[in-house]
Amino acid sequence: MTALGAGRARPRDLGVRVAENVLFAVGLPVLAVGLWAVWSTRSTNRFLVGPRALLDAFRQTWIGPAFVDDVLPSLYRLLIGLFASVLLGVAAGVVIGRLRPLREILEPLLEFFRAIPPPVLIPVAMLLLGITDTMKVVVIVSGAIWPILLNTIEGVRATDSVMMETAHSFRISRWDRLWLLILPAASPRIMTGVRQALSVALILMVISEMFASSAGLGYRIAYFQRNYLIAEMWSGILLLGLIGVFLAVAFGVVERRVLRWYHGMKEVNRG
Amino acid sequence: MRKILLGAAGLLGFLVVWQLIPTLGLADPHDLPYATDVFGWLFQEVRDLAFWRRLRLTMTSWAIGLTLATLAALALGTVVGMVPFLRRATHTTVEFLRPVPSVALIPLAVLMFGLQMRAALVIIVYAAFWQVFVQVIYGVADVDTVARDTARSFGLTRAERLRYLVLPTALPYLMTGLRLGAAVALILAVTAEMVIGNPGIGRMIELSRSSGDAVGLYGLVVVTGVLGLLVNVVFRFVERRSLAWHQSVLADEAAR
Numbered sequence: 001m002t003a004l005g006a007g008r009a010r011p012r013d014l015g016v017r018v019a020e021n022v023l024f025a026v027g028l029p030v031l032a033v034g035l036w037a038v039w040s041t042r043s044t045n046r047f048l049v050g051p052r053a054l055l056d057a058f059r060q061t062w063i064g065p066a067f068v069d070d071v072l073p074s075l076y077r078l079l080i081g082l083f084a085s086v087l088l089g090v091a092a093g094v095v096i097g098r099l100r101p102l103r104e105i106l107e108p109l110l111e112f113f114r115a116i117p118p119p120v121l122i123p124v125a126m127l128l129l130g131i132t133d134t135m136k137v138v139v140i141v142s143g144a145i146w147p148i149l150l151n152t153i154e155g156v157r158a159t160d161s162v163m164m165e166t167a168h169s170f171r172i173s174r175w176d177r178l179w180l181l182i183l184p185a186a187s188p189r190i191m192t193g194v195r196q197a198l199s200v201a202l203i204l205m206v207i208s209e210m211f212a213s214s215a216g217l218g219y220r221i222a223y224f225q226r227n228y229l230i231a232e233m234w235s236g237i238l239l240l241g242l243i244g245v246f247l248a249v250a251f252g253v254v255e256r257r258v259l260r261w262y263h264g265m266k267e268v269n270r271g
Numbered sequence: 272m273r274k275i276l277l278g279a280a281g282l283l284g285f286l287v288v289w290q291l292i293p294t295l296g297l298a299d300p301h302d303l304p305y306a307t308d309v310f311g312w313l314f315q316e317v318r319d320l321a322f323w324r325r326l327r328l329t330m331t332s333w334a335i336g337l338t339l340a341t342l343a344a345l346a347l348g349t350v351v352g353m354v355p356f357l358r359r360a361t362h363t364t365v366e367f368l369r370p371v372p373s374v375a376l377i378p379l380a381v382l383m384f385g386l387q388m389r390a391a392l393v394i395i396v397y398a399a400f401w402q403v404f405v406q407v408i409y410g411v412a413d414v415d416t417v418a419r420d421t422a423r424s425f426g427l428t429r430a431e432r433l434r435y436l437v438l439p440t441a442l443p444y445l446m447t448g449l450r451l452g453a454a455v456a457l458i459l460a461v462t463a464e465m466v467i468g469n470p471g472i473g474r475m476i477e478l479s480r481s482s483g484d485a486v487g488l489y490g491l492v493v494v495t496g497v498l499g500l501l502v503n504v505v506f507r508f509v510e511r512r513s514l515a516w517h518q519s520v521l522a523d524e525a526a527r
Binding site for chain 2: 032233
């Protein structure tokens with residue numbers, strides 16, 4: 001679509017096209033918020049709030065000390081958990097992917113562990129580790145590691161065998177082979193795994209705090225709900241949504257950087 | 272054959288290690304019970320009707336949730352995917368709503384529906400919907416332009432085009448979406464029971480945690496794992512069956 005657009009690009013059209021894109025991007029959201037505002041002035045449903053009230057609640061609830069006390073620790077645990085999952089998942093995935101007997105021994109076991117719904121592990125982690133920050137990070141890792149691990153195994157397995165043999169005959173060291181061939185070759189699959197892990201990690205962050213915590217984003221939202229602070233509760237949902245969107249956008253940027261060569265290659269193949 | 276033997280050896284090894292950890296005193300049996308105890312407990316449970324009744328409740332909300340999500344995603348996804356204007360207009364909205372973690376809606380669902388299955392359904396449907404919806408949009412938009420123009424010039428009606436052109440193109444995507452949606456729906460069915468407290472396997476897990484019944488807790492984790500595995504296997508099977516004519520499956524078969 002971009003190629004087609006670029007071919008027609010005349011300076012006169014440019015402004016029109018940008019305006020059109022912006023309109024398409026914000027049209028529906030603006031329309032929806034507008035309808036919502038009108039509707040909220042007439043509605044008597046006490047569980048729903050209008051955009052105005054929501055924004056006020058958002059400002060009062062989250063901007064200020066609550067951000068430092070509740071939101072930042074949650075995000076900190078989320079990021080630590082994600083980094084640990086990527087590190088462990090990729091490291092273990094490379095080893096398991098390279099060693100065929102090990103892979104065949106572990107395969108059914110890994111399939112089983114991946115199939116366990118991750119939130120089920122929260123009570124187990126509470127039993128083994130108590131209600132601590134470590135427990136929450138462990139819970140995030142224990143859920144987020146599987147998509148990364150399994151995708152890394154697949155990616156490493158699918159490394160081009162001719163390239164591997166070429167690297168062998170050129171006596172490229174084990175270490176260099178890992179960094180220059182295996183990891184880059186597996187990176188599209190690894191990134192797919194990380195994207196899946198992202199949403200799992202976010203769910204686990206919220207649930208682990210709803211379950212076993214006296215602080216954090218998940219705890220706050222559950223607390224607002226139990227005390228019928230409706231607008232505050234909605235503002236928490238909004239904040240979680242914003243975090244989800246932010247994570248998705250940030251990941252998109254990282255992915256484009258890491259996989260630039262890959263997308264470029266696909267373009268060439270297609271063209 | 273070799274694969275099956277090695278895999279079985281792996282499973283057996285895991286169970287032995289599990290049994291050895293509390294036996295050697297590396298963990299308190301109250302925190303990590305013996306594997307034999309857990310499987311003994313499981314053996315007793317599967318002969319108890321109450322267990323199957325709870326399992327049925329969980330799977331009922333899973334099935335209803337997945338069905339509702341699929342129907343909604345199919346209808347909306349087909350319309351949005353086929354009309355380029357709608358696709359462009361909804362893009363930002365979809366990209367904003369999709370990453371919202373469905374568990375964030377738990378408090379809202381509880382307020383609106385109380386501690387019932389309906390509250391759980393809200394969350395299950397929301398989570399599974401996006402998985403299927405996005406795939407359907409991709410699938411419907413993927414129709415080959417030459418094939419589409421050919422169908423037009425042969426004067427195929429709208430219904431015929433849906434049947435012979437759009438459906439075959441979108442089916443692989445739909446199947447992928449269904450498989451992903453089924454797994455996500457199961458996760459949220461169990462999670463909702465744990466957090467909201469509507470009866471089912473998830474509530475049992477929470478109850479055995481709060482009563483300190485470690486054996487039951489581990490047994491139930493194994494049960495959910497088996498459930499997840501079954502859902503994966505069944506949907507992979509359905510996927511292969513319904514796409515038996517498709518290039519990707521045919522190439523796989525030929526390679527065997």
